Amino acid sequence: MHACRHHPVQAELTRAGSASHRQPSSRLNPADEIKLSLAAGQRLTNLEGGLPIVIDGVCVGGIGVGSGKGAEDVEVARAALAAIGAEDQIP
Numbered sequence: 001m002h003a004c005r006h007h008p009v010q011a012e013l014t015r016a017g018s019a020s021h022r023q024p025s026s027r028l029n030p031a032d033e034i035k036l037s038l039a040a041g042q043r044l045t046n047l048e049g050g051l052p053i054v055i056d057g058v059c060v061g062g063i064g065v066g067s068g069k070g071a072e073d074v075e076v077a078r079a080a081l082a083a084i085g086a087e088d089q090i091p
Contacts, residue, residue, distance in 0.1 A: 011045075011047070011064070011066045012049070012064035012065060012066045013043075013064060014042070014043055014044070014045045014047075014050075014064065015045055015047055015049045015050030015062070015063075015064030015065065015066060015073075016050055016061070016062040016063055016064030017040075017043045017044065017050075017062060017064070018043075018044045018045050018046075018050045018062065018064075019050035019051050019052045019053075019062030019063065019064065020052060020059065020061050020062035021044075021052075021062075022052050022054075022059045023052065024048075024050060024051050024052070024074075024089060024090075024091035025044075025045055025046065025047060025048065025049065025050025025051070025062075025064070026046060026047065026048040026049075026050070026070070026074075026091045027046075027091065028044065028045070028046040030046060033045075033046045047066070047070070048070030048071070048073055048074050048091065049064060049065040049066050049070060049073030049074060049076075049077055050062055050063070050064045050065075050077070051063055051074070051077045051078065051081060051089040051091070052089060053081065053084070053086045054086055054087040054089070055084075055085065055086050055087070057087075063077050063080055063081065064077075065077040065080070074091055077089075078090075
């Protein structure tokens, strides 16, 4: 990734929070996205880059990556999962 932008950390926290629901952040139904985000205090997003952290079949949290293109964010998040020995997640 070249020329990454400075990005507020809140967007990555939102991606990670979305992913902690045991599915990639990009899997929210677009028709429900705004309603779910508002109901959750704007802590859910449909942006790519949020993946659940699953170890031995247990979701222990989420990772959120941003600043690149969606596919790049997912690539970085998947590399982080591999680095800690978590199960691979494919959005």
